[in-house]
Amino acid sequence: MNDLHQIEIKEANKFDNGMEFFNTFGGNPVSCAIANKVLEIVQNEKLQQNAFKVGNFLKKGIKKLVEKSTNYFNVRGQGLFLGIEFVDENLLPKADKANYVVDRMKFFGILLSTDGPDKNVIKIKPPLIFSMDNAKFFLKLFSKIINEDFMSKWLKCLKLNELIFFVT
Numbered sequence: 001m002n003d004l005h006q007i008e009i010k011e012a013n014k015f016d017n018g019m020e021f022f023n024t025f026g027g028n029p030v031s032c033a034i035a036n037k038v039l040e041i042v043q044n045e046k047l048q049q050n051a052f053k054v055g056n057f058l059k060k061g062i063k064k065l066v067e068k069s070t071n072y073f074n075v076r077g078q079g080l081f082l083g084i085e086f087v088d089e090n091l092l093p094k095a096d097k098a099n100y101v102v103d104r105m106k107f108f109g110i111l112l113s114t115d116g117p118d119k120n121v122i123k124i125k126p127p128l129i130f131s132m133d134n135a136k137f138f139l140k141l142f143s144k145i146i147n148e149d150f151m152s153k154w155l156k157c158l159k160l161n162e163l164i165f166f167v168t
Contacts, residue, residue, distance in 0.1 A: 047128040054135050055079040058124070061139040069146050071097065082124040085116070093118035104145045110138060 042048060059075060059082055066073040066084075071094075074085040086094040086101075098120045102112045115123050126134065 042128065045129075051079040051128055051130075054130055054132055055082065057132060058082065058135045058138065061135065062142065065139065065143050065146065071146060073146075077124070080124070080126050080128065080130055083115070084122045084124070086120045086122070093120035095120040098122050101142075101145055104148070105141060108141050110141065 055078065058080070059077065062073075062075050062082070062084060066075060072087045072089060072091070074087065075082065076085070077083050084098075086098040088094050093116075095114065095118055098114045101122060102114055105112050113123050115121050124138075
């Protein structure tokens with residue numbers, strides 16, 4: 001083995017540090033072609049503008065509804081990625097109310113989730129094709145649910161085998 005080979009081996013061994021190379025093939029030609037097509041569709045169908053317009057409508061609608069409610073909320077976010085924080089009159093987190101709304105919306109086919117350190121923030125993150133009609137439907141159901149008597153319904157909730165049944 002000549003000196004050049006020994007230097008190459010020595011340099012190559014520097015990479016043997018316990019870390020392995022990982023690649024999800026994200027930069028291959030097929031993935032790049034798909035990404036270009038997705039960006040083309042987003043642009044041609046004006047999905048960014050839709051997210052801005054529908055998101056603003058949804059955010060304003062939620063803020064209007066929570067102003068009329070006896071419960072306390074903080075609404076924030078941009079576009080179609082919104083958060084509704086549930087708190088009490090002392091601004092303490094109310095995860096039970098957020099979970100109640102998530103469960104009730106799920107009953108009507110709308111999937112939401114909670115987040116935040118106290119799990120009292122509902123995340124709204126629909127797809128880019130979410131329409132004004134979808135937003136109006138969401139607001140109609142959200143209005144109905146936030147004005148239900150949370151605690152009496154919550155206390156009537158029976159939890160059986162990890163399934164939740166609401167007793168009316």
